[in-house]
Amino acid sequence: MVCADLLAFNVGEIKEVLDEFETDYFLMDTAGQMELFTMREASRAVIDVLGANNSMLTFLFDPVISSRPGGLVSLLLLFASAWFRFYVPSVSVLSKADLLELEDRNRVVEWSTDANALFDALTAEKATLDNQMGLELLKTLESMDIYRPLIPISAETFEGMDDLYNLVQQSFFAGEDLAPD
Secondary structure, eight states, rough: HHHHHHHHHHHHHHHHHTTTTSSSOOOOOOSHHHHHHOHHHHHHHHHHHOGGGGEEEEEOOOOOHHHHHHHHHHHHHHHHHHHHHOOEEEEEETTTGGGSOHHHHHHHHHHHHHHHHHHHHHHSSSOOOOHHHHHHHHHHHHTTOOOOOOOOOOTTTTHHHHHHHHHHHHHHHHTTOOSSS
């Protein structure tokens, strides 16, 4: 908590340093676990000072948790919570995608692009209260237009970096490429 508060306390100085760089984008990883950033009022101040109109939320979906249907629904719910909190453009990223076998990664990506496939995967599992809640949450998230495709990303192989860059370009510059060829 101290780190998130210190970030907010020093955001003016941080902005001055960032303004000295000649770049179109900064990728900022926030302190600790998600709730340390998203559920603190200081974080809203950080986004406001750095520029809410120029901000994008990149939500990292854990590959192991995402590989289970109920786990993916849980992460979608966390994503929705963060998105509602800051209400800025957002992108969903399957982080460390290289940790999953190709078949598993493709299945997770399919679930993220086809709610019916995820629904079928949830109903194929043993009927439990968790699965029933997952089904109802999935319906709710889909009806609220929170359901978004995941971009598989790997810092090891650089997989997905072009896709992430293109999504940022689409969001802020209608697809115009700012990078020199």
